[in-house]
Amino acid sequence: MVTAIGMISGGLDSTLALRLLLDQGVRVKAVNFYTGFCITETRRRLGGRTRDGEPPRNEALRAGADCGVEVELVDLSGSGYLDVVANPRHGYGANANPCIDCRIFMMSEARRIMEREGADLVFTGEVLGQRPMSQRRPTLALIEKESGLSGRLLRPLSARLLPPTIIEQEGRIDRSRLLGISGRGRKDQIALAARLGIDDYPQPAGGCCFLTDEAFGRKFHDLMDRRAERRIERDEIILLATGRHFRLGERVKLLVGRTEGENAVLDRHAEGRWRLTTPEHLGPLALVEGEPDPEQRRLASGIVARYGKGRAHPEVRVHWSRAGEELTVAVAPLADEGVLERLRL
Amino acid sequence: MDASNLRPARTLDMSGSFCPVPIIETAKAVRALPLGEVLLVIGTDPGIESDMAAWCRATKNDLLGVARDGRVLRAWVRKRGGG
Numbered sequence: 351m352v353t354a355i356g357m358i359s360g361g362l363d364s365t366l367a368l369r370l371l372l373d374q375g376v377r378v379k380a381v382n383f384y385t386g387f388c389i390t391e392t393r394r395r396l397g398g399r400t401r402d403g404e405p406p407r408n409e410a411l412r413a414g415a416d417c418g419v420e421v422e423l424v425d426l427s428g429s430g431y432l433d434v435v436a437n438p439r440h441g442y443g444a445n446a447n448p449c450i451d452c453r454i455f456m457m458s459e460a461r462r463i464m465e466r467e468g469a470d471l472v473f474t475g476e477v478l479g480q481r482p483m484s485q486r487r488p489t490l491a492l493i494e495k496e497s498g499l500s501g502r503l504l505r506p507l508s509a510r511l512l513p514p515t516i517i518e519q520e521g522r523i524d525r526s527r528l529l530g531i532s533g534r535g536r537k538d539q540i541a542l543a544a545r546l547g548i549d550d551y552p553q554p555a556g557g558c559c560f561l562t563d564e565a566f567g568r569k570f571h572d573l574m575d576r577r578a579e580r581r582i583e584r585d586e587i588i589l590l591a592t593g594r595h596f597r598l599g600e601r602v603k604l605l606v607g608r609t610e611g612e613n614a615v616l617d618r619h620a621e622g623r624w625r626l627t628t629p630e631h632l633g634p635l636a637l638v639e640g641e642p643d644p645e646q647r648r649l650a651s652g653i654v655a656r657y658g659k660g661r662a663h664p665e666v667r668v669h670w671s672r673a674g675e676e677l678t679v680a681v682a683p684l685a686d687e688g689v690l691e692r693l694r695l
Numbered sequence: 696m697d698a699s700n701l702r703p704a705r706t707l708d709m710s711g712s713f714c715p716v717p718i719i720e721t722a723k724a725v726r727a728l729p730l731g732e733v734l735l736v737i738g739t740d741p742g743i744e745s746d747m748a749a750w751c752r753a754t755k756n757d758l759l760g761v762a763r764d765g766r767v768l769r770a771w772v773r774k775r776g777g778g
């Protein structure tokens with residue numbers, strides 16, 4: 351019997367790939383990699399809800415359960431992955447997403463699991479040409495080679511457009527029952543899902559993690575470009591994904607919470623940073639990183655005042671605290687949109 | 696069944712962690728548990744409820760009950776299948 355390690359996100363494509371192999375009698379162990387940049391985790395940390403008021407689901411677990419397959423959640427969120435994010439050998443996609451290096455990192459891990467489990471191959475739900483960076487033909491080949499999976503990496507949805515894997519050559523998986531889908535359209539997948547009776551799947555996201563988010567990418571590169579050494583910590587990443595960010599100076603940045611959830615996240619990271627509140631008005635919690643000069647203090651206070659309930663008042667008192675130091679800055683809420691936009695990251 | 700009377704062999708407190716970390720840790724803890732024993736998982740991520748149900752379904756472990764007390768969730772898992 352063929353045994354396969356399936357890289358499952360719970361999205362439609364990986365669910366279909368899983369079903370295609372299960373239907374051929376392949377024994378599957380599913381894995382889902384946790385990188386620390388997962389959209390569901392971030393949304394949950396910020397208190398997000400789905401349209402029907404529920405917390406966002408872990409789709410990989412749900413898909414595995416629906417297909418009767420065990421899903422092992424594999425934690426890749428250590429420093430090795432952060433190093434990939436900070437120094438990708440194959441560069442970034444449109445934003446802060448190092449998709450090629452990320453896939454190589456994940457598939458190398460999948461290969462180790464394949465070897466540990468004595469499995470025959472690794473499969474994914476990738477579709478040729480679906481994503482501009484990581485799913486072009488030469489890139490798929492590069493990822494396969496660099497992860498040490500040559501001949502052992504099957505993409506069931508596009509298999510007939512790609513060179514056959516060793517298991518297909520041996521006739522142990524019937525290549526004629528695999529598919530030849532390519533491109534960004536989803537018609538074929540949706541039709542196949544209907545045929546297989548799969549109706550519970552999430553809408554496709556722009557990527558599998560928030561490194562693909564445009565606003566996050568701007569903030570990420572702003573931070574990295576100011577570093578002598580390209581290095582990033584987990585907490586810095588969480589902060590980059592939280593709140594509105596304004597660059598007030600080369601080494602001074604303001605972070606303003608947009609929701610209660612974001613205020614709570616900022617509050618948990620206040621150590622070593624200035625913590626700003628408006629005690630006389632309901633308003634956001636904000637943090638200032640660095641050593642602001644008096645002008646930057648006024649600017650930060652004006653921005654924080656602008657996002658609170660005191661925005662219509664001529665003057666708002668903004669309270670600053672850091673490690674026992676306290677001060678109050680009384681300012682007019684910043685009204686000049688032009689200044690705000692110039693500073694916004 | 697009122698799971699709160701069960702005596703767990705181990706308690707795992709995942710308060711403050713979010714999906715999928717509580718499940719990753721649950722899997723590790725269940726793997727180390729003898730068959731038939733109960734693990735109590737405490738957490739504050741509201742999604743634990745659906746994740747734990749899906750994970751138990753997929754790994755063929757028993758989810759004996761989930762109780763909510765304010766923000767805190769408690770889930771009792773009996774080891775039957777894998778981890």
Ligand code: SF4
Nearest residue numbers: 447449452557558559
């Ligand atoms: S979208 Fe994120 S998780 Fe997916 S390959 Fe790109 S960097 Fe990796």
